[in-house]
Amino acid sequence: MLENGFVMIGIILLINVVYVSFFTIRMILTLKNQRYLAALISVFEVIIYVIGLGLVLDNLDKIQNLIAYALGYGLGVLVGMKIEEKLALGYITVNVITTNISAGLPNEIRSKGYGVTDWMASGREGQRLMMEILTSRKSESNLYETVRALDPKAFIISHEPKAFHGGFWVKSIRR
Structure with a gap:
């Protein structure tokens, strides 16, 4: 052969x-x-x-x-x-920056099951809403679609966290 x-x-x-x-x-x-x-x-x-x-x-x-x-x-x-x-092993942290401050975006995203930490930030052109969202890599594309549906002009950037300690996700990860 x-x-x-x-x-x-x-x-x-x-x-x-x-x-x-x-x-x-x-x-x-x-x-x-x-x-x-x-x-x-x-x-x-x-x-x-x-x-x-x-x-x-x-x-x-x-x-x-x-x-x-x-x-x-x-x-x-x-x-x-x-x-x-x-x-799609692991998790990613997604940072979302939007000018859509009063739209209730953090709660909309939370209602989809994501953990969101949000705060006000200052950009070159004024106030921005900054959100940090931790999600599994398997859910990454769904999160992007959700954010784009809520604010098509949102700035989205992601990175892979190395370790977790405390907070909303740690309880879910250990299960």
């Missing part, structure tokens, strides 16, 4: 897509402090890597195998990113 050039290219391509996808997921789990799951995935990652690299090194005389390896690597990055996007 491995004597067929197209089969060899397909196997090398597939192995590298799987390897790099595992690599991407392991890196993300490491960054999310999921060390034991990351370690478990790394075991399979290395096995797949050695098999794929071995196939290429045993057949270095065929440039198509090296090209398949490189293409598989690139595709693996894309597949790994898509998998991570679907897993």
